[in-house]
Amino acid sequence: MEQLSLLFSGWRWQDVLDIVFNAYILFRLYVLFRGTNVLRVLMAVVAMWIIGRSANAMGLVITNWVMQGVITVATFIIILVFRNEISGVVRTRSLGFFLWEIPRTQINTPVRIITDAVVKLAGSKIGALIVMPLKTGVDSIISSGTDINASLSREMLMNIFWPGAPLHDGAAVIQGAKITRAGTILPLSQNRHLASKYGTRHRAALGLTEQSDALVIVVSEERGKVSLVKDNRIDEVRDPDKIEALIKQYTGGPEPAKKMRRQTRELLVAAMVCLLCTTGLWLSFSRGMETLANYDVPIEFMNSDKKMNIIDASASRSRLLISGARPLIKALTLDQMSIKISLDGTALGKNKLAITRQNVQLPPGIRLKNIEPNQVEVTLDVMAEKQVPVQADFSGKLPEDLIMTSISVIPQTVTITGGGLTLDTVTTVFTEKIPLENLTTSGVVNAALVMNPDTLRPDEKDKKVQIRYNIAKRNSNDGTEN
Numbered sequence: 001m002e003q004l005s006l007l008f009s010g011w012r013w014q015d016v017l018d019i020v021f022n023a024y025i026l027f028r029l030y031v032l033f034r035g036t037n038v039l040r041v042l043m044a045v046v047a048m049w050i051i052g053r054s055a056n057a058m059g060l061v062i063t064n065w066v067m068q069g070v071i072t073v074a075t076f077i078i079i080l081v082f083r084n085e086i087s088g089v090v091r092t093r094s095l096g097f098f099l100w101e102i103p104r105t106q107i108n109t110p111v112r113i114i115t116d117a118v119v120k121l122a123g124s125k126i127g128a129l130i131v132m133p134l135k136t137g138v139d140s141i142i143s144s145g146t147d148i149n150a151s152l153s154r155e156m157l158m159n160i161f162w163p164g165a166p167l168h169d170g171a172a173v174i175q176g177a178k179i180t181r182a183g184t185i186l187p188l189s190q191n192r193h194l195a196s197k198y199g200t201r202h203r204a205a206l207g208l209t210e211q212s213d214a215l216v217i218v219v220s221e222e223r224g225k226v227s228l229v230k231d232n233r234i235d236e237v238r239d240p241d242k243i244e245a246l247i248k249q250y251t252g253g254p255e256p257a258k259k260m261r262r263q264t265r266e267l268l269v270a271a272m273v274c275l276l277c278t279t280g281l282w283l284s285f286s287r288g289m290e291t292l293a294n295y296d297v298p299i300e301f302m303n304s305d306k307k308m309n310i311i312d313a314s315a316s317r318s319r320l321l322i323s324g325a326r327p328l329i330k331a332l333t334l335d336q337m338s339i340k341i342s343l344d345g346t347a348l349g350k351n352k353l354a355i356t357r358q359n360v361q362l363p364p365g366i367r368l369k370n371i372e373p374n375q376v377e378v379t380l381d382v383m384a385e386k387q388v389p390v391q392a393d394f395s396g397k398l399p400e401d402l403i404m405t406s407i408s409v410i411p412q413t414v415t416i417t418g419g420g421l422t423l424d425t426v427t428t429v430f431t432e433k434i435p436l437e438n439l440t441t442s443g444v445v446n447a448a449l450v451m452n453p454d455t456l457r458p459d460e461k462d463k464k465v466q467i468r469y470n471i472a473k474r475n476s477n478d479g480t481e482n
């Protein structure tokens with residue numbers, strides 16, 4: 001359970017977008033290849049891939065190896081065996097179809113009327129070609145012809161195919177209870193094994209079923225026979241009841257509401273499967289390639305009491321050991337991580353503060369493994385000012401024959417700022433070291449002040465002081481000056 005929550009923890013909006021976008025592409029590919037053999041083989045490949053990944057996760061080395069080999073071979077087979085089918089689907093579908101169209105199936109189609117019409121046409125030896133698009137649709141395969149959008153009736157069909165009628169050449173398309181188009185030209189099959197009794201009308205019917213899952217009804221002009229063409233097969237059927245039953249069977253049953261529900265259900269299931277597959281793929285990529293990294297992250301102290309100051313801290317950075325997907329870790333920058341410690345509730349002087357997970361902010365998808373150090377000691381003080389005397393800090397010795405007769409520091413006192421507790425211990429501020437060896441005559445030097453401890457700050461104007469000194473020659477007999 002904990003592992004499951006870890007798997008889904010730290011999602012970013014980019015991950016959701018990534019999954020939804022790719023799931024949609026997968027779903028559209030399903031809609032594009034729905035009803036074709038390519039999809040069936042592709043689904044087998046996906047199933048093998050899932051088995052391979054599961055085998056990998058369970059440590060089944062040989063099964064995983066075999067599945068990978070089979071997938072590689074199957075991919076080549078798909079490309080070789082189905083290259084015509086794939087290129088047919090890709091070539092004939094428009095961008096709009098690929099992006100959002102969902103082909104309408106045969107809902108509310110009056111199959112009895114179609115049967116009556118084709119039987120009558122066959123009896124009168126009037127040639128006819130009727131297309132009933134199914135799941136894959138035919139819109140982008142057959143764009144020729146005339147849109148008529150007429151209600152489907154036996155008379156209407158007879159009229160269209162009546163010799164001499166303007167649209168009798170070509171095929172009529174039936175969508176639901178409408179004849180949507182007539183006079184359309186279908187792609188001719190290149191099948192060399194087609195029986196010689198069949199001419200171009202049957203070849204055109206076969207050609208369309210090679211590129212789609214449509215049902216095409218052909219009425220032969222010469223022989224007065226009705227043929228149902230589906231999935232590259234031509235079936236000549238004599239019995240009108242059988243014709244009706246087969247049309248119903250191919251177009252998916254008689255009840256329109258049921259058919260609609262079935263289609264919606266099928267698309268919903270497909271969308272869910274696409275979403276699950278993409279999520280699985282994303283998880284196996286992002287969570288499967290976990291990696292560890294160390295980062296030295298600065299510690300930020302959140303101080304709400306402006307009078308309190310940090311005068312010392314045992315650490316300014318903490319080393320974070322983090323884990324996450326390799327691409328996320330690679331893209332990580334230091335400014336995306338922070339350690340924030342609140343000073344609320346602390347007291348003057350030394351405070352030991354723990355650095356916990358709550359103090360660490362990391363981008364989504366990155367998990368914290370360790371913090372080192374996980375404790376920091378901060379010394380807090382209230383800021384104050386103090387006037388202290390300045391003392392020149394001479395080092396070394398004057399030459400033997402010289403003596404310092406007077407020293408004055410200007411200014412004599414300076415104002416320093418710092419923590420009140422620290423200031424209490426400071427009685428004098430010294431200058432930087434002034435070497436005596438170099439001094440031979442009286443003069444003036446400028447020297448900077450040395451703050452001890454360095455948390456103390458002198459006034460801006462008092463950063464340097466002036467030291468005036470007088471040097472005289474030492475009396476060689478009694479040691480007094482001349």
Ligand SMILES: Nc1ncnc2c1ncn2[C@@H]1O[C@H](COP(=O)(O)OP(=O)(O)OP(=O)(O)O)[C@@H](O)[C@H]1O
Pocket residue numbers: 127128129168169170171184185186187188197198199200201202203204219220221222223
């Ligand atoms: N590519 C095509 N698309 C649509 N209809 C076509 C196409 N090619 C031929 N036809 C139709 O088929 C008719 C020609 O039929 P043809 O006699 O060659 O075929 P057939 O299969 O022998 O059928 P039949 O038994 O009716 O003669 C054309 O007049 C035209 O209406």
